[in-house]
Amino acid sequence: MTSSSTYHHGDLPNALRAATAELIGEVGPTAFSLREVARRAGVSHAAPAHHFRDKGGLILAVAIEGFERLSDALGSDDILAIDDPVDRLAAQGRAYVEVAVGNPGHFAVMFRPELYPDRDTGDAGAVAFGRLTDTITLIRDQLAPDLDVMKGAMFVWSMVQGLVGLSAVLGEDGKFEVGDESLEAEIGELIEQMSHMAVHGLISAGT
C-alpha cells in the first residue's frame, strides 16, 4: 500500500514498464525519453538502470510483454473453442488487431530490433507465431493438403501486421482516407473482408 517512505517504490519494474508503454503510445518510440519515464514514475533519472540495464533494456521488456499479450490473445480459451479452423483463423485475425489497437505502445516497439541493439525478444515472438501456424496446420489437414504451412503463416501474418502498421499511418478514429476516394470502412469490417480473402487465398494455394 502507500508506503510512508518513498525511498523504496514497491514494484518499480512494473510501474516503469507501464509508464514506458504509455509514453511510447503518446509520443512514439523515438521521442520517448528515459528521464521522462522516471519522472512519471516518481523516481530519479537513474533509477530505471537498476532494473533494466539501459534504455534499450526497458524497451525490450515492453516488446516482450507485448508478444506475451499477443500470444495470450491468439491462444485464448474462446479462440481454441472454435472448431472450424477457418473461423478460428478469422477470430485470430480480429484478436490480433484488437491487441494491436489496444496496446499501441507495445506494438510500436515489437518489430523493431534496432531499438534494443545486441538483444532480442527470445522466443516470445516465435510463440505468438506458433499460434498462427497451429491454425494454418489445421486448415492444411482439413482443407488444403498441399498448403505450405510456413508460407501460409507468413502470408496471414504479413497481411495482419501490414494492416496494423498502415492503419497507424493512414487515419485516425479507425477510418482511412487515401487518395481521392476515401476508404470509409471501419477497421473491423476491413479485417473481416481481408480474412475472407486470405482464407480463400490459402485454400486455393493448397489444392
Place this chain on the structure above:
Amino acid sequence: MTSSSTYHHGDLPNALRAATAELIGEVGPTAFSLREVARRAGVSHAAPAHHFRDKGGLILAVAIEGFERLSDALGSDDILAIDDPVDRLAAQGRAYVEVAVGNPGHFAVMFRPELYPDRDTGDAGAVAFGRLTDTITLIRDQLAPDLDVMKGAMFVWSMVQGLVGLSAVLGEDGKFEVGDESLEAEIGELIEQMSHMAVHGLISAGT
C-alpha cells in the same frame, strides 16, 4: 567539379538526403543523428538546418523520396506493358519488395509520421497507393465484378508491407527462421507464393 572553395558545397541538399538515407539504413531512424549526417557530408553541424528546417524535415525529405521511388517502380514502363492484370499485380508485388530491400533507409521512415511531427508526406503516399488501386480496378473489371477496390487494395498493400516489415525483423540474408522449424524460402519465392494467394483471395471475394 571539385570546387576549390569548400564554402559552398554545390548540392548540399541532395548530399544530405543521400547521407541520411545511408545512415538510417545502417543504424536505424532512432540512433540516426543530425550531426553525424553533417559530418559525413563534410559540413558543420548546423548546415542542414538551412535546407531542411530541422531533424524531422530531413527525415521527411527522405520519406517523400522513398514514396517517389516506389511510385516510379510500381508505374514503370515494364509493368504497364503487362496486359494481364493478375500478372501485373504480381509484378508490382515483386517491384514493391525490390524497392524496399534496395532502399532500407527510405522504408525505415516512410510509414512513421511520428518521425516528422506536424508535417506529412503530402500526396506522395497516395500516388503510390494509386498505382495499386489502378491494377485492382482492372482485376475487378475483368475478373471480379463485385470486388471492393479499396478494400482489395488495402489487402494487397497490407500483405506486401507486412512482409517487408517482418522480413526486416525475422532474419538476415533473405532467409527466415521462426520457431522450431525454419522457413528456408528465399524472399523472392515467398512473394511469388503470396501473390498467388492474394490474387485468389481477391477474385474469390469479388465473385
Place this chain on the structure above:
DNA sequence: GGCCCGAAGTTGACATTGTCAAGACGCCCG
C-alpha cells in the same frame, strides 16, 4: 566594373538526454 544584399555555411552557446560512478537510505538476517 564595382557594390551590395541575400543565400550558404560556420561558430558558439544552451537545455536535454543516456550513461556511469559514487554515495545515501532502509529492510532483513544474524
Place this chain on the structure above:
DNA sequence: CGGGCGTCTTGACAATGTCAACTTCGGGCC
C-alpha cells in the same frame, strides 16, 4: 542491535538538437 545488500539518489560527462550571431561567397543591379 549491527552489518550487509538491494534499492534509489546525486552529481558528473559527452553527445545531441536547436537557436542566434557572425562570416563568406556570388550574382544581379545600377
